[in-house]
Amino acid sequence: MPAGEVTPALEVDDLHVTLGSTAILHGVSLCVDHGDTVALMGANGSGKSTLVKALVGINPIESGRVSFFGTDTSARGARRVLRRIGYVPQRIHAGGGVPSTAIEVVRAGLLGPGRLFARTSDTAKARRALARVGLEKRENDTVHTFSGGQAQRLLIARALVREPEMLILDEPLAGIDSSSKDSLAHTIAQMKAEGVTSLIVLHETGALDDLLDYAITLDGGRVVSVGPPHPPEPGHDHPDHDHVHPHASATAHPRTPDLKD
Numbered sequence: 124m125p126a127g128e129v130t131p132a133l134e135v136d137d138l139h140v141t142l143g144s145t146a147i148l149h150g151v152s153l154c155v156d157h158g159d160t161v162a163l164m165g166a167n168g169s170g171k172s173t174l175v176k177a178l179v180g181i182n183p184i185e186s187g188r189v190s191f192f193g194t195d196t197s198a199r200g201a202r203r204v205l206r207r208i209g210y211v212p213q214r215i216h217a218g219g220g221v222p223s224t225a226i227e228v229v230r231a232g233l234l235g236p237g238r239l240f241a242r243t244s245d246t247a248k249a250r251r252a253l254a255r256v257g258l259e260k261r262e263n264d265t266v267h268t269f270s271g272g273q274a275q276r277l278l279i280a281r282a283l284v285r286e287p288e289m290l291i292l293d294e295p296l297a298g299i300d301s302s303s304k305d306s307l308a309h310t311i312a313q314m315k316a317e318g319v320t321s322l323i324v325l326h327e328t329g330a331l332d333d334l335l336d337y338a339i340t341l342d343g344g345r346v347v348s349v350g351p352p353h354p355p356e357p358g359h360d361h362p363d364h365d366h367v368h369p370h371a372s373a374t375a376h377p378r379t380p381d382l383k384d
């Protein structure tokens with residue numbers, strides 16, 4: 124990186140991911156700057172979830188490099204940088220059949236490698252996170268009583284409880300009603316105002332349209348465009364190749380275009 128340039132929040136360089144015997148990502152490179160809110164788009168099966176799971180260490184990386192805030196996640200001891208990232212998966216898995224209350228789910232967000240035991244202060248932190256997503260009155264309700272939109276907000280609270288510097292959300296708008304979408308947009312707008320960087324897997328920009336700085340589009344496990352978010356037209360299940368960014372390629376390292384004006 125040239126001298127004087129600010130370290131990006133996220134840099135991905137020539138990332139290859141193979142699941143089972145199938146190569147899914149074929150040299151993905153991208154860059155997200157601090158404070159940006161970026162959509163990760165593309166048709167079904169283009170590799171969006173595979174990519175975000177590889178970023179947060181759920182999927183193994185075959186080759187290539189992922190750096191958050193200038194720290195290469197493959198370096199010795201570097202995985203603690205992931206504590207600065209809040210990951211919101213596609214669906215709620217909390218509880219594993221055991222009834223969990225909302226506050227338990229959110230408190231669990233504070234645990235992980237290097238932090239196996241709860242602290243007394245965790246409950247207060249979890250309450251603050253629940254309040255940020257408007258679920259403060261539901262802390263003792265079990266998760267299975269939550270609607271899809273409420274469950275999505277609960278997952279976001281679980282990510283926010285760590286006060287992350289970057290949020291990675293996998294399809295947060297899927298299967299939720301329009302008022303839940305609006306409240307999700309409000310939460311993400313608050314995060315953005317606080318300088319939190321976000322990478323959000325989306326099929327359509329919808330309620331988040333005004334918040335997005337730009338979109339990265341995948342197709343067949345490759346980045347095919349970096350540019351303004353274009354919601355796909357109905358029945359149009361493929362990314363818009365008319366808007367391929369000149370710096371976006373499967374192996375190049377596209378810098379964020381300045382699209383904010």
Ligand SMILES: Nc1ncnc2c1ncn2[C@@H]1O[C@H](COP(=O)(O)OP(=O)(O)OP(=O)(O)O)[C@@H](O)[C@H]1O
Nearest residue numbers: 142143145147165166167168169170171172173174
């Ligand atoms: N564990 C796995 N083993 C083998 N192939 C997998 C595995 N998980 C995903 N795939 C395949 O990888 C490709 C990309 O899947 P992925 O879920 O990343 O796409 P996506 O863009 O997130 O799709 P969607 O929009 O439908 O969620 C698909 O062809 C999928 O079938």
